[in-house]
Amino acid sequence: MSSNPNESAGPVTMMQAPLYLQYRFTAGTSSLSFLHAIKRGRLIGRRCPGCESVYIPCRGSCARCGVATCDNIELTDEGVIDKFTVVHIPIPNNPIKPPFVVAHIRLNGADNAFHHLIGEVDNDKVKLGMKVKAVWRPESEWDYGLDNIRYFKPLGGEHD
Amino acid sequence: MTDIAIVSYAQAPMVRDAGCANEVELIMPVINEALQACGLARTDIDFVCSGSADYLQGAPFAFVAGVDALGAFPPIKESHVEMDAAWALYECYLKMLAGDIDSALIYGFGKSSPGNLPEVLSLQLDPYYLQPLCPDSVSLAALQARAMLDAGRCTREQMNEVVINSRRQAQKNPRAQLRKPVSQEQLQAEVDWIAPLKKSDCCPISDGASALVICRESQAREMGLPYARVVGMDHRIESHMLGFRDLTDSPSARNAAKSAGLHNNIEAAELHAPFSHQEILLRQSLGLSENVDINPSGGALAGNVMMAAGLDRIGSMAAAILRGDYKFGLAHATSGPCLQQNLVTILEAA
Ligand SMILES: [Zn+2]
Numbered sequence: 001m002s003s004n005p006n007e008s009a010g011p012v013t014m015m016q017a018p019l020y021l022q023y024r025f026t027a028g029t030s031s032l033s034f035l036h037a038i039k040r041g042r043l044i045g046r047r048c049p050g051c052e053s054v055y056i057p058c059r060g061s062c063a064r065c066g067v068a069t070c071d072n073i074e075l076t077d078e079g080v081i082d083k084f085t086v087v088h089i090p091i092p093n094n095p096i097k098p099p100f101v102v103a104h105i106r107l108n109g110a111d112n113a114f115h116h117l118i119g120e121v122d123n124d125k126v127k128l129g130m131k132v133k134a135v136w137r138p139e140s141e142w143d144y145g146l147d148n149i150r151y152f153k154p155l156g157g158e159h160d
Numbered sequence: 161m162t163d164i165a166i167v168s169y170a171q172a173p174m175v176r177d178a179g180c181a182n183e184v185e186l187i188m189p190v191i192n193e194a195l196q197a198c199g200l201a202r203t204d205i206d207f208v209c210s211g212s213a214d215y216l217q218g219a220p221f222a223f224v225a226g227v228d229a230l231g232a233f234p235p236i237k238e239s240h241v242e243m244d245a246a247w248a249l250y251e252c253y254l255k256m257l258a259g260d261i262d263s264a265l266i267y268g269f270g271k272s273s274p275g276n277l278p279e280v281l282s283l284q285l286d287p288y289y290l291q292p293l294c295p296d297s298v299s300l301a302a303l304q305a306r307a308m309l310d311a312g313r314c315t316r317e318q319m320n321e322v323v324i325n326s327r328r329q330a331q332k333n334p335r336a337q338l339r340k341p342v343s344q345e346q347l348q349a350e351v352d353w354i355a356p357l358k359k360s361d362c363c364p365i366s367d368g369a370s371a372l373v374i375c376r377e378s379q380a381r382e383m384g385l386p387y388a389r390v391v392g393m394d395h396r397i398e399s400h401m402l403g404f405r406d407l408t409d410s411p412s413a414r415n416a417a418k419s420a421g422l423h424n425n426i427e428a429a430e431l432h433a434p435f436s437h438q439e440i441l442l443r444q445s446l447g448l449s450e451n452v453d454i455n456p457s458g459g460a461l462a463g464n465v466m467m468a469a470g471l472d473r474i475g476s477m478a479a480a481i482l483r484g485d486y487k488f489g490l491a492h493a494t495s496g497p498c499l500q501q502n503l504v505t506i507l508e509a510a
Contacts, residue, residue: 017292019283023218023274028182059228060185066202066231068188 030060033072035144041136043075045110053111057146077134078155079107086123101126105152119151131155161421164256165380165387165510168198168373169475174337174463177273178367183212183222186269186369188229194265194371198385202231205373206261208238209252211245211268212467215280226269237261244268245370246432246470246493246503252374253393262376268468269369277365277466284496286400297497298362302354304407304498305437309356311408314440316356320347322436323360323461330458333476337364337463363434363464370468372475377510388478388489388507394419395493395503402498410445413492413502417446421506422490428453428480429490430473434460438499442492446504452490456480470494474505481509 027035030046034057037044045056046069053062054073061068084103101123104113118126119135132152142148170193178186195202208230214222223240230236241247245268252264272280278296285291308314323342330336342360350358380387396412396419398405429452433439439454439461448454455461457476460469470493477491487509495501 015288015292017287019291019294021215021218021275021280025218025274026180026182029180029185031182032180059225060182061188061228062231063228064231064233066188066191066229068185 028060030058030069034058037074038146038148039142039144041139041142041148043077043107045073045075045107047071047073054109055112056107056110057114073109075107075109077107077136077149079105079110079132079152081118081126081128081130081132082106082113083128084118084126086126099123103132103152105132114146116146116149117151118153120153162253162257162390162392163377164253164374164390165377165385166372166374166390166474166478166507167200167380167385167387168194169370169479170194170197170372171335171370171468171472171475172368173335174366174368174465176337176365176367178271181271183217183219183226183269183271184229186271186367187226187267187371190369190371191229191265191267194267194373198373199383200263200373200375202236203234205263205265206237207252207255207264208236209240209245209248209264209266210238211241211243211248211266211471212270213242215275215283216277216466217271217274244467244470244493244495246474246505247395247495249372249374249471249474250393250395250503253390256374256376262379264374265371266374266471267369267371268465268471270466270468271367272365272466273367281497290402298354298357300402300497301362301435301438302357303402304441305356305361305435307407308437308441313408313444314437316348317344318440319361319436320344322433322439323347326455326459326461329456330462332456333458333462335463336458337366339458339462357435361436363460363469366463366465366469368463368465368468370465370471370475372471372478380510386482387510388481389510391506391508392419392421393503393505395501397501398499400500405498407498408441410441410499410502413442413499413504414445414447416502417490417492417504417506420504422446422504423488423506424449425488426452426490426506427486427488428456428477429492430455430457430459430477431492432460432470432473432494434464434469434494436461438494441499446490446492448490453486456485470503474507477505477507481507484509
Protein backbone atom coordinates (compact mmCIF):
# COMPACT_ATOMS: atom_id res chain seq x y z
CA MET A 1 0.00 0.00 0.00
CA SER A 2 1.11 3.51 -0.80
CA SER A 3 1.48 5.89 2.14
CA ASN A 4 -0.79 8.33 0.28
CA PRO A 5 -4.35 6.97 0.26
CA ASN A 6 -5.30 9.25 -2.64
CA GLU A 7 -2.54 7.81 -4.76
CA SER A 8 -3.66 4.24 -4.15
CA ALA A 9 -7.20 5.19 -5.10
CA GLY A 10 -5.96 6.40 -8.47
CA PRO A 11 -6.84 9.59 -10.28
CA VAL A 12 -10.43 10.88 -10.45
CA THR A 13 -11.17 10.98 -14.14
CA MET A 14 -14.88 11.72 -14.05
CA MET A 15 -17.38 13.30 -11.71
CA GLN A 16 -21.08 13.62 -12.39
CA ALA A 17 -22.83 16.86 -11.52
CA PRO A 18 -26.13 16.80 -13.39
CA LEU A 19 -28.02 20.05 -13.62
CA TYR A 20 -31.43 20.53 -15.19
CA LEU A 21 -32.60 23.92 -16.34
CA GLN A 22 -36.02 24.59 -17.76
CA TYR A 23 -36.72 27.39 -20.21
CA ARG A 24 -39.82 28.89 -21.71
CA PHE A 25 -38.10 29.51 -25.02
CA THR A 26 -39.45 32.07 -27.50
CA ALA A 27 -38.62 32.08 -31.19
CA GLY A 28 -38.92 35.78 -31.97
CA THR A 29 -41.62 38.03 -33.39
CA SER A 30 -40.78 37.44 -37.05
CA SER A 31 -40.30 33.68 -36.58
CA LEU A 32 -43.78 33.69 -35.09
CA SER A 33 -45.40 34.84 -38.35
CA PHE A 34 -43.52 32.10 -40.23
CA LEU A 35 -44.58 29.42 -37.74
CA HIS A 36 -48.24 30.47 -37.66
CA ALA A 37 -48.32 30.45 -41.46
CA ILE A 38 -46.70 27.05 -41.94
CA LYS A 39 -49.17 25.56 -39.47
CA ARG A 40 -51.79 26.52 -42.09
CA GLY A 41 -49.70 25.19 -44.99
CA ARG A 42 -48.52 28.61 -46.15
CA LEU A 43 -45.00 30.02 -46.52
CA ILE A 44 -44.40 33.55 -45.20
CA GLY A 45 -41.11 35.43 -45.58
CA ARG A 46 -40.15 39.01 -44.84
CA ARG A 47 -38.71 41.79 -46.96
CA CYS A 48 -35.79 44.12 -46.12
CA PRO A 49 -36.87 47.76 -46.56
CA GLY A 50 -33.31 48.63 -47.62
CA CYS A 51 -32.14 46.12 -50.24
CA GLU A 52 -35.57 44.50 -50.87
CA SER A 53 -34.20 41.01 -50.19
CA VAL A 54 -36.81 38.48 -49.06
CA TYR A 55 -35.88 36.03 -46.32
CA ILE A 56 -37.65 32.81 -45.35
CA PRO A 57 -37.60 31.76 -42.57
CA CYS A 58 -36.84 35.25 -41.25
CA ARG A 59 -35.30 36.14 -37.88
CA GLY A 60 -36.30 39.80 -37.96
CA SER A 61 -33.39 41.53 -39.63
CA CYS A 62 -31.56 41.83 -42.90
CA ALA A 63 -28.12 40.60 -41.86
CA ARG A 64 -26.61 42.49 -44.78
CA CYS A 65 -28.18 45.88 -44.03
CA GLY A 66 -28.63 45.55 -40.25
CA VAL A 67 -32.20 46.85 -40.36
CA ALA A 68 -35.46 45.30 -39.27
CA THR A 69 -37.39 43.45 -41.94
CA CYS A 70 -40.88 44.81 -42.61
CA ASP A 71 -43.70 43.39 -44.77
CA ASN A 72 -44.71 39.75 -44.71
CA ILE A 73 -44.39 38.21 -48.17
CA GLU A 74 -46.25 35.05 -49.13
CA LEU A 75 -44.18 32.68 -51.28
CA THR A 76 -45.17 29.63 -53.29
CA ASP A 77 -43.85 26.17 -52.41
CA GLU A 78 -41.75 26.04 -55.57
CA GLY A 79 -38.08 26.89 -55.91
CA VAL A 80 -34.68 25.69 -57.05
CA ILE A 81 -31.89 23.55 -55.59
CA ASP A 82 -29.18 26.00 -54.53
CA LYS A 83 -26.74 23.39 -53.15
CA PHE A 84 -27.03 19.73 -52.26
CA THR A 85 -25.17 16.78 -50.84
CA VAL A 86 -25.76 13.04 -50.77
CA VAL A 87 -25.76 11.75 -47.18
CA HIS A 88 -24.27 8.24 -46.82
CA ILE A 89 -23.91 8.09 -43.03
CA PRO A 90 -26.93 6.84 -41.04
CA ILE A 91 -28.14 9.25 -38.38
CA PRO A 92 -29.15 7.45 -35.14
CA ASN A 93 -32.92 7.33 -34.65
CA ASN A 94 -33.53 8.96 -38.02
CA PRO A 95 -36.10 6.92 -40.00
CA ILE A 96 -34.62 8.12 -43.29
CA LYS A 97 -32.25 5.50 -44.66
CA PRO A 98 -29.09 6.65 -46.47
CA PRO A 99 -28.09 7.43 -49.10
CA PHE A 100 -30.44 10.44 -49.36
CA VAL A 101 -30.16 13.99 -50.68
CA VAL A 102 -30.16 17.06 -48.43
CA ALA A 103 -30.44 20.32 -50.34
CA HIS A 104 -30.56 24.05 -49.87
CA ILE A 105 -33.84 25.12 -51.43
CA ARG A 106 -34.31 28.70 -52.60
CA LEU A 107 -38.01 29.38 -53.03
CA ASN A 108 -39.03 31.48 -56.03
CA GLY A 109 -38.93 35.12 -54.90
CA ALA A 110 -36.67 34.43 -51.91
CA ASP A 111 -33.05 35.57 -51.47
CA ASN A 112 -31.99 32.95 -48.96
CA ALA A 113 -32.24 29.17 -48.87
CA PHE A 114 -33.19 26.60 -46.25
CA HIS A 115 -32.38 22.92 -45.76
CA HIS A 116 -34.73 20.21 -46.89
CA LEU A 117 -34.85 16.69 -48.30
CA ILE A 118 -35.20 15.79 -51.98
CA GLY A 119 -37.47 12.88 -52.98
CA GLU A 120 -39.07 11.12 -55.96
CA VAL A 121 -35.82 11.26 -57.96
CA ASP A 122 -32.70 9.10 -58.16
CA ASN A 123 -29.87 10.63 -56.10
CA ASP A 124 -27.55 10.71 -59.10
CA LYS A 125 -30.10 12.67 -61.12
CA VAL A 126 -30.19 15.64 -58.70
CA LYS A 127 -28.63 18.80 -60.18
CA LEU A 128 -27.89 22.35 -59.09
CA GLY A 129 -30.56 24.73 -60.31
CA MET A 130 -33.13 21.93 -60.62
CA LYS A 131 -36.68 23.23 -60.17
CA VAL A 132 -38.50 21.60 -57.26
CA LYS A 133 -41.88 21.67 -55.56
CA ALA A 134 -42.89 20.84 -51.99
CA VAL A 135 -44.62 17.56 -51.18
CA TRP A 136 -46.71 18.26 -48.07
CA ARG A 137 -47.79 15.86 -45.38
CA PRO A 138 -51.54 15.41 -44.96
CA GLU A 139 -53.12 18.53 -43.45
CA SER A 140 -54.13 16.62 -40.31
CA GLU A 141 -50.40 16.23 -39.46
CA TRP A 142 -49.47 19.91 -39.88
CA ASP A 143 -47.68 21.50 -36.93
CA TYR A 144 -45.41 24.52 -36.37
CA GLY A 145 -42.47 23.29 -38.44
CA LEU A 146 -40.86 22.96 -41.83
CA ASP A 147 -41.36 19.19 -41.61
CA ASN A 148 -44.98 19.82 -42.62
CA ILE A 149 -43.24 19.51 -45.98
CA ARG A 150 -42.16 15.87 -46.38
CA TYR A 151 -39.59 16.69 -49.07
CA PHE A 152 -39.20 18.58 -52.32
CA LYS A 153 -39.61 16.74 -55.62
CA PRO A 154 -38.50 17.79 -59.09
CA LEU A 155 -41.09 19.67 -61.07
CA GLY A 156 -42.44 17.42 -63.84
CA GLY A 157 -40.33 17.22 -66.97
CA GLU A 158 -37.31 18.97 -65.45
CA HIS A 159 -35.18 15.89 -64.75
CA ASP A 160 -33.94 13.62 -67.53
CA MET B 161 -5.72 60.07 -19.00
CA THR B 162 -6.67 58.68 -22.40
CA ASP B 163 -7.95 60.24 -25.62
CA ILE B 164 -10.97 57.91 -25.65
CA ALA B 165 -14.38 59.56 -25.92
CA ILE B 166 -17.79 58.05 -25.17
CA VAL B 167 -19.99 59.73 -27.76
CA SER B 168 -23.20 57.77 -27.60
CA TYR B 169 -25.25 55.47 -25.38
CA ALA B 170 -28.64 53.88 -25.98
CA GLN B 171 -30.66 51.66 -23.69
CA ALA B 172 -33.89 49.75 -24.30
CA PRO B 173 -36.55 50.01 -21.59
CA MET B 174 -35.80 47.39 -18.94
CA VAL B 175 -38.75 45.02 -18.59
CA ARG B 176 -39.49 41.81 -16.69
CA ASP B 177 -40.39 39.96 -19.87
CA ALA B 178 -39.60 41.09 -23.41
CA GLY B 179 -42.18 38.66 -24.75
CA CYS B 180 -41.28 36.75 -27.87
CA ALA B 181 -38.58 39.20 -29.10
CA ASN B 182 -35.42 37.31 -30.05
CA GLU B 183 -31.86 38.59 -29.57
CA VAL B 184 -31.79 40.31 -32.97
CA GLU B 185 -35.05 42.09 -32.25
CA LEU B 186 -33.72 43.19 -28.84
CA ILE B 187 -30.35 44.44 -30.06
CA MET B 188 -31.14 46.13 -33.37
CA PRO B 189 -33.11 49.13 -32.04
CA VAL B 190 -30.40 50.15 -29.52
CA ILE B 191 -27.59 49.73 -32.06
CA ASN B 192 -29.39 51.91 -34.57
CA GLU B 193 -30.25 54.46 -31.87
CA ALA B 194 -26.64 54.64 -30.61
CA LEU B 195 -25.24 55.06 -34.13
CA GLN B 196 -27.83 57.65 -35.16
CA ALA B 197 -27.26 59.67 -31.99
CA CYS B 198 -23.58 60.19 -32.78
CA GLY B 199 -23.86 60.25 -36.56
CA LEU B 200 -21.23 57.57 -37.16
CA ALA B 201 -22.05 55.15 -39.96
CA ARG B 202 -21.63 51.40 -39.53
CA THR B 203 -18.75 51.53 -41.97
CA ASP B 204 -17.02 54.21 -39.81
CA ILE B 205 -16.80 51.79 -36.86
CA ASP B 206 -13.47 49.93 -36.64
CA PHE B 207 -14.52 47.20 -34.21
CA VAL B 208 -17.64 45.73 -32.61
CA CYS B 209 -17.64 43.88 -29.30
CA SER B 210 -20.60 42.40 -27.44
CA GLY B 211 -21.34 40.86 -24.07
CA SER B 212 -23.98 38.19 -23.50
CA ALA B 213 -24.54 34.68 -22.16
CA ASP B 214 -26.60 32.10 -24.05
CA TYR B 215 -27.53 30.27 -20.83
CA LEU B 216 -29.80 33.16 -19.87
CA GLN B 217 -32.35 32.59 -22.63
CA GLY B 218 -31.43 28.95 -23.22
CA ALA B 219 -30.54 29.46 -26.89
CA PRO B 220 -27.19 28.04 -28.01
CA PHE B 221 -25.18 30.49 -30.14
CA ALA B 222 -27.65 33.33 -29.63
CA PHE B 223 -24.56 35.56 -29.45
CA VAL B 224 -23.70 34.55 -33.02
CA ALA B 225 -27.27 35.05 -34.22
CA GLY B 226 -27.15 38.51 -32.64
CA VAL B 227 -24.60 39.58 -35.25
CA ASP B 228 -27.51 39.62 -37.73
CA ALA B 229 -28.46 42.91 -36.08
CA LEU B 230 -25.21 44.55 -37.17
CA GLY B 231 -25.43 44.55 -40.94
CA ALA B 232 -22.07 42.79 -41.08
CA PHE B 233 -21.51 43.39 -44.77
CA PRO B 234 -18.93 44.19 -46.03
CA PRO B 235 -17.33 41.95 -43.36
CA ILE B 236 -16.60 43.59 -40.01
CA LYS B 237 -14.13 42.96 -37.17
CA GLU B 238 -16.15 41.60 -34.29
CA SER B 239 -15.64 39.97 -30.92
CA HIS B 240 -17.69 38.74 -27.99
CA VAL B 241 -17.20 38.28 -24.25
CA GLU B 242 -19.24 35.81 -22.20
CA MET B 243 -19.53 38.57 -19.60
CA ASP B 244 -21.25 41.84 -18.99
CA ALA B 245 -20.70 44.18 -21.93
CA ALA B 246 -18.71 46.47 -19.61
CA TRP B 247 -15.94 43.94 -20.26
CA ALA B 248 -16.62 44.18 -24.00
CA LEU B 249 -15.98 47.91 -23.59
CA TYR B 250 -12.80 47.06 -21.70
CA GLU B 251 -11.61 44.93 -24.63
CA CYS B 252 -12.24 47.90 -26.95
CA TYR B 253 -10.50 50.23 -24.48
CA LEU B 254 -7.37 48.05 -24.58
CA LYS B 255 -7.46 47.91 -28.38
CA MET B 256 -7.76 51.71 -28.46
CA LEU B 257 -4.79 52.07 -26.09
CA ALA B 258 -2.79 49.64 -28.22
CA GLY B 259 -3.59 51.71 -31.31
CA ASP B 260 -5.34 48.82 -33.07
CA ILE B 261 -8.60 50.71 -33.57
CA ASP B 262 -9.89 54.29 -33.40
CA SER B 263 -13.59 53.62 -32.80
CA ALA B 264 -15.83 50.86 -31.52
CA LEU B 265 -19.46 49.89 -31.05
CA ILE B 266 -20.19 47.95 -27.86
CA TYR B 267 -23.46 46.23 -27.05
CA GLY B 268 -24.82 43.94 -24.40
CA PHE B 269 -28.10 42.09 -24.17
CA GLY B 270 -29.82 39.80 -21.78
CA LYS B 271 -33.08 37.92 -21.91
CA SER B 272 -33.42 36.22 -18.54
CA SER B 273 -37.21 35.78 -18.61
CA PRO B 274 -37.24 32.32 -20.30
CA GLY B 275 -35.27 30.65 -17.50
CA ASN B 276 -34.90 30.65 -13.73
CA LEU B 277 -32.14 33.26 -13.41
CA PRO B 278 -30.93 32.59 -9.82
CA GLU B 279 -30.45 28.91 -10.77
CA VAL B 280 -28.90 29.65 -14.15
CA LEU B 281 -26.31 31.82 -12.39
CA SER B 282 -25.11 28.83 -10.37
CA LEU B 283 -23.43 27.73 -13.62
CA GLN B 284 -20.80 30.44 -13.13
CA LEU B 285 -19.52 28.83 -9.93
CA ASP B 286 -16.50 26.57 -9.62
CA PRO B 287 -17.42 23.24 -11.23
CA TYR B 288 -16.02 20.85 -8.59
CA TYR B 289 -17.08 22.07 -5.18
CA LEU B 290 -19.78 24.70 -5.50
CA GLN B 291 -21.73 24.27 -8.74
CA PRO B 292 -22.83 20.67 -7.97
CA LEU B 293 -24.60 22.08 -4.90
CA CYS B 294 -26.46 24.50 -7.21
CA PRO B 295 -26.56 27.45 -4.78
CA ASP B 296 -28.65 30.24 -6.32
CA SER B 297 -27.31 33.77 -6.69
CA VAL B 298 -29.72 35.30 -4.17
CA SER B 299 -28.75 32.83 -1.44
CA LEU B 300 -25.06 33.60 -1.97
CA ALA B 301 -25.77 37.33 -1.77
CA ALA B 302 -27.74 36.69 1.41
CA LEU B 303 -24.66 35.05 2.97
CA GLN B 304 -22.72 38.19 2.14
CA ALA B 305 -25.44 40.45 3.57
CA ARG B 306 -25.42 38.37 6.78
CA ALA B 307 -21.65 38.74 7.01
CA MET B 308 -21.95 42.51 6.53
CA LEU B 309 -24.65 42.86 9.23
CA ASP B 310 -22.79 40.61 11.70
CA ALA B 311 -19.53 42.49 11.18
CA GLY B 312 -21.28 45.79 11.79
CA ARG B 313 -20.40 46.99 8.29
CA CYS B 314 -24.01 47.98 7.66
CA THR B 315 -27.39 48.13 9.36
CA ARG B 316 -30.83 47.08 8.21
CA GLU B 317 -31.81 50.78 8.07
CA GLN B 318 -28.84 51.59 5.82
CA MET B 319 -29.86 48.79 3.44
CA ASN B 320 -33.37 50.29 3.36
CA GLU B 321 -31.87 53.72 2.59
CA VAL B 322 -30.16 52.22 -0.47
CA VAL B 323 -33.52 50.94 -1.75
CA ILE B 324 -35.22 54.27 -1.03
CA ASN B 325 -32.49 56.17 -2.90
CA SER B 326 -32.66 53.81 -5.88
CA ARG B 327 -36.42 54.26 -6.28
CA ARG B 328 -36.13 58.04 -5.80
CA GLN B 329 -33.42 58.34 -8.46
CA ALA B 330 -35.21 55.94 -10.83
CA GLN B 331 -38.20 58.28 -11.06
CA LYS B 332 -36.02 60.44 -13.34
CA ASN B 333 -35.18 57.44 -15.53
CA PRO B 334 -37.98 56.48 -17.94
CA ARG B 335 -36.22 53.20 -18.83
CA ALA B 336 -36.07 51.97 -15.22
CA GLN B 337 -38.12 48.93 -14.30
CA LEU B 338 -38.80 49.63 -10.60
CA ARG B 339 -39.70 53.27 -9.98
CA LYS B 340 -42.32 53.15 -7.25
CA PRO B 341 -41.19 55.19 -4.23
CA VAL B 342 -40.91 53.33 -0.92
CA SER B 343 -40.52 54.53 2.65
CA GLN B 344 -38.42 53.31 5.57
CA GLU B 345 -41.66 52.18 7.28
CA GLN B 346 -42.80 50.16 4.27
CA LEU B 347 -39.44 48.43 4.00
CA GLN B 348 -39.33 47.68 7.73
CA ALA B 349 -42.73 46.02 7.43
CA GLU B 350 -41.65 43.87 4.47
CA VAL B 351 -41.12 40.18 5.23
CA ASP B 352 -37.80 38.42 4.69
CA TRP B 353 -37.36 36.61 1.39
CA ILE B 354 -34.01 34.85 1.65
CA ALA B 355 -32.94 36.19 5.03
CA PRO B 356 -31.58 38.66 5.75
CA LEU B 357 -32.51 39.88 2.26
CA LYS B 358 -35.99 41.08 1.51
CA LYS B 359 -37.27 41.22 -2.05
CA SER B 360 -36.69 44.99 -2.12
CA ASP B 361 -32.99 44.41 -1.38
CA CYS B 362 -32.66 42.43 -4.62
CA CYS B 363 -32.45 43.70 -8.17
CA PRO B 364 -35.37 42.76 -10.38
CA ILE B 365 -34.96 40.24 -13.21
CA SER B 366 -34.84 42.25 -16.41
CA ASP B 367 -34.83 41.79 -20.19
CA GLY B 368 -33.15 44.39 -22.36
CA ALA B 369 -30.21 45.60 -24.38
CA SER B 370 -27.81 48.54 -24.51
CA ALA B 371 -25.25 49.94 -26.91
CA LEU B 372 -22.42 52.44 -26.59
CA VAL B 373 -20.04 54.07 -29.07
CA ILE B 374 -16.46 55.23 -28.42
CA CYS B 375 -13.97 57.01 -30.64
CA ARG B 376 -10.88 59.21 -30.38
CA GLU B 377 -11.35 62.64 -28.81
CA SER B 378 -9.91 64.20 -31.96
CA GLN B 379 -12.63 62.57 -34.07
CA ALA B 380 -15.37 63.62 -31.64
CA ARG B 381 -14.13 67.23 -31.79
CA GLU B 382 -13.89 67.16 -35.59
CA MET B 383 -17.46 65.92 -35.83
CA GLY B 384 -18.62 68.42 -33.22
CA LEU B 385 -19.88 65.63 -30.96
CA PRO B 386 -20.33 66.14 -27.23
CA TYR B 387 -18.51 63.42 -25.32
CA ALA B 388 -17.35 62.14 -21.95
CA ARG B 389 -13.63 61.41 -21.67
CA VAL B 390 -12.45 58.06 -20.27
CA VAL B 391 -9.78 58.93 -17.70
CA GLY B 392 -9.02 55.26 -17.06
CA MET B 393 -10.44 51.76 -16.70
CA ASP B 394 -9.25 48.74 -14.80
CA HIS B 395 -10.67 45.50 -13.48
CA ARG B 396 -9.61 43.08 -10.73
CA ILE B 397 -10.88 39.70 -9.60
CA GLU B 398 -11.38 38.09 -6.20
CA SER B 399 -10.67 34.42 -5.56
CA HIS B 400 -13.04 32.03 -7.29
CA MET B 401 -13.63 30.32 -3.94
CA LEU B 402 -16.15 32.24 -1.84
CA GLY B 403 -14.68 30.72 1.34
CA PHE B 404 -11.30 32.28 0.62
CA ARG B 405 -12.72 35.79 0.55
CA ASP B 406 -13.62 38.40 3.13
CA LEU B 407 -17.15 38.91 1.85
CA THR B 408 -17.48 42.21 3.72
CA ASP B 409 -14.76 43.98 1.75
CA SER B 410 -13.82 44.42 -1.91
CA PRO B 411 -10.08 44.89 -2.34
CA SER B 412 -10.50 44.16 -6.06
CA ALA B 413 -12.87 47.10 -6.52
CA ARG B 414 -10.54 49.32 -4.48
CA ASN B 415 -7.46 48.34 -6.51
CA ALA B 416 -9.29 48.68 -9.82
CA ALA B 417 -10.52 52.16 -8.86
CA LYS B 418 -7.06 53.26 -7.79
CA SER B 419 -5.55 52.05 -11.04
CA ALA B 420 -8.35 53.64 -13.10
CA GLY B 421 -7.54 57.04 -11.56
CA LEU B 422 -9.98 57.48 -8.65
CA HIS B 423 -9.65 60.97 -7.17
CA ASN B 424 -11.32 63.13 -4.54
CA ASN B 425 -13.33 65.29 -6.95
CA ILE B 426 -15.72 62.51 -8.01
CA GLU B 427 -19.24 63.96 -7.78
CA ALA B 428 -21.31 60.92 -8.72
CA ALA B 429 -20.93 57.16 -8.91
CA GLU B 430 -22.92 54.54 -10.75
CA LEU B 431 -22.33 51.39 -8.66
CA HIS B 432 -23.34 48.02 -10.07
CA ALA B 433 -24.79 46.62 -6.86
CA PRO B 434 -27.51 44.05 -7.58
CA PHE B 435 -28.22 43.79 -3.84
CA SER B 436 -28.65 46.70 -1.42
CA HIS B 437 -25.84 45.72 0.99
CA GLN B 438 -23.41 45.59 -1.96
CA GLU B 439 -23.87 49.31 -2.61
CA ILE B 440 -22.80 49.99 0.98
CA LEU B 441 -19.88 47.58 0.64
CA LEU B 442 -18.70 49.28 -2.56
CA ARG B 443 -19.03 52.79 -1.11
CA GLN B 444 -16.87 51.70 1.81
CA SER B 445 -14.34 49.80 -0.29
CA LEU B 446 -13.94 52.71 -2.71
CA GLY B 447 -13.86 55.28 0.10
CA LEU B 448 -16.59 57.42 -1.50
CA SER B 449 -17.60 60.39 0.63
CA GLU B 450 -21.15 61.18 1.74
CA ASN B 451 -21.30 63.95 -0.88
CA VAL B 452 -21.02 61.59 -3.84
CA ASP B 453 -24.37 61.20 -5.63
CA ILE B 454 -24.99 57.45 -5.83
CA ASN B 455 -26.73 55.84 -8.83
CA PRO B 456 -28.42 58.83 -10.45
CA SER B 457 -29.98 56.34 -12.92
CA GLY B 458 -31.53 54.32 -10.11
CA GLY B 459 -28.82 51.66 -10.37
CA ALA B 460 -29.21 47.91 -10.63
CA LEU B 461 -31.99 47.82 -8.00
CA ALA B 462 -34.17 49.71 -10.48
CA GLY B 463 -33.38 47.31 -13.35
CA ASN B 464 -30.59 44.80 -13.91
CA VAL B 465 -30.29 43.42 -17.44
CA MET B 466 -27.77 40.61 -17.14
CA MET B 467 -24.75 41.24 -19.42
CA ALA B 468 -25.79 44.87 -20.00
CA ALA B 469 -26.21 46.28 -16.47
CA GLY B 470 -22.48 46.96 -16.06
CA LEU B 471 -22.31 48.74 -19.41
CA ASP B 472 -25.44 50.62 -18.31
CA ARG B 473 -23.56 52.01 -15.32
CA ILE B 474 -20.86 53.41 -17.62
CA GLY B 475 -23.34 54.62 -20.24
CA SER B 476 -25.59 56.22 -17.62
CA MET B 477 -22.66 58.07 -16.04
CA ALA B 478 -21.42 59.23 -19.44
CA ALA B 479 -24.94 60.41 -20.30
CA ALA B 480 -25.19 62.31 -16.99
CA ILE B 481 -21.86 64.01 -17.70
CA LEU B 482 -23.03 64.86 -21.23
CA ARG B 483 -26.19 66.42 -19.74
CA GLY B 484 -23.90 68.62 -17.64
CA ASP B 485 -25.02 67.11 -14.32
CA TYR B 486 -21.45 66.30 -13.21
CA LYS B 487 -17.89 67.03 -14.23
CA PHE B 488 -16.25 63.96 -12.68
CA GLY B 489 -17.89 60.55 -12.37
CA LEU B 490 -17.14 56.95 -11.48
CA ALA B 491 -18.83 53.90 -13.00
CA HIS B 492 -18.50 50.40 -11.59
CA ALA B 493 -19.46 47.07 -13.15
CA THR B 494 -19.50 43.68 -11.48
CA SER B 495 -19.73 40.06 -12.54
CA GLY B 496 -19.88 36.77 -10.70
CA PRO B 497 -21.21 35.88 -7.24
CA CYS B 498 -20.94 38.39 -4.37
CA LEU B 499 -19.06 41.04 -6.39
CA GLN B 500 -16.39 38.60 -7.52
CA GLN B 501 -15.15 40.71 -10.44
CA ASN B 502 -15.05 44.47 -10.40
CA LEU B 503 -14.36 46.91 -13.20
CA VAL B 504 -14.05 50.64 -12.54
CA THR B 505 -14.18 53.44 -15.09
CA ILE B 506 -13.35 57.05 -14.27
CA LEU B 507 -15.00 59.58 -16.54
CA GLU B 508 -14.85 63.34 -16.88
CA ALA B 509 -16.48 66.10 -18.87
CA ALA B 510 -14.61 67.11 -22.00
ZN1 LIG C 1 -31.22 44.50 -46.71
